[in-house]
Amino acid sequence: MGRRGAAGPCSLWLCLALSLLAGSAHGDPAALPGSNHLGATSRHPRSYNHLEGDVRWRRLYASTHFFLCIDSSGKVQGTRWKESPNSILEIRSVRVGVVAIKSVHTGFYLAMNKKGKVYGSKEYNPNCKFKERIEENGYNTYASLRWRPGNRPMFLALNAKGRPRPGDKTRRQHLSAHFLPMLVS
Numbered sequence: 001m002g003r004r005g006a007a008g009p010c011s012l013w014l015c016l017a018l019s020l021l022a023g024s025a026h027g028d029p030a031a032l033p034g035s036n037h038l039g040a041t042s043r044h045p046r047s048y049n050h051l052e053g054d055v056r057w058r059r060l061y062a063s064t065h066f067f068l069c070i071d072s073s074g075k076v077q078g079t080r081w082k083e084s085p086n087s088i089l090e091i092r093s094v095r096v097g098v099v100a101i102k103s104v105h106t107g108f109y110l111a112m113n114k115k116g117k118v119y120g121s122k123e124y125n126p127n128c129k130f131k132e133r134i135e136e137n138g139y140n141t142y143a144s145l146r147w148r149p150g151n152r153p154m155f156l157a158l159n160a161k162g163r164p165r166p167g168d169k170t171r172r173q174h175l176s177a178h179f180l181p182m183l184v185s
Contacts, residue, residue: 053092053093053094054092054093055090055091055092055093056090056091056092056181057088057089057090057091057104057184058088058089058091058181058182058183058184059082059087059088059089059181059182059184060087060089060101060140060179060180060181060182061179061180061181061182062078062157062158062176062178062179063139063175063176063178063179063180064078064158064159064160064162064175064176065080066078066079066080066158066162067079067080067081067082067084067087068087068089068110068156068158068179069084069086069087069103070086070089070103070106070108070110070120071086071106071120072086072106073120074106074108074119074120074121074122075119075120076110076118076119076120076164077158077162077163077164078158078162078163079162080162085104085105086103086105086106088103088104088105088184089101089102089103089104089110090102090103090104091132091181094129095129097131097132097133098129098130098131098132098145099129099130099132099142100124100128100129100130101128101130101142102124103120106120107122108120108121108122109121109122109123109124109125109128110128110130110156111125111127111128112127112130112144112146112147112154112156112167113127113147114146114147114149115166115167115168116144116147116149116154116166116167116168116169116170117164117166117167118156118164118167126145126146127144127146127147129144129145129146130142130143130144130145130156131143131144131145131153133172135172135178137178138180139178139179139180140178140179140180140181141155141156141172141177141178141179142155142156142177142179143155143156143172144156144167147167149168153172154167154168154170155167155170155171155172155174155177156170156177156179157170157174157176157177158176159176160176165177
């Protein structure tokens, strides 16, 4: 009698498992919980909607040892002076992986035209959207979302003199295109 009571729950689980397997063998892919039509475990797509609209104040420090800044005339350049008010940037997430970068002090948005020239724009427009990517070395790269001549991304970059490099002359691997977002203190 004790033996029969102990085997009862195991038998029940075994019967349940076999009935589920039999259901899937008869063409009912929904019979197995957590499986899709191919028999693999289904995963729900991740939702990153909470990241949209995220606003960060940072200084973008290039691997060429310059801070990116946008001056009051809209000129984009690098400066070695960490405390420059023009180097404080508002990085706003407009879509997952896409940001708009704006100088807090001057109000200019960072923009890139179709020839790869970076400039400051008073108005937010499609030229102001950049794909932000964290690279394997921990630095971030920023590529124009709108312009891709020859299906090749154009990156924001500062050369060894702190001047912006033309986007059509940049690659993801170039150190001049790598930036560290530093907290504003």
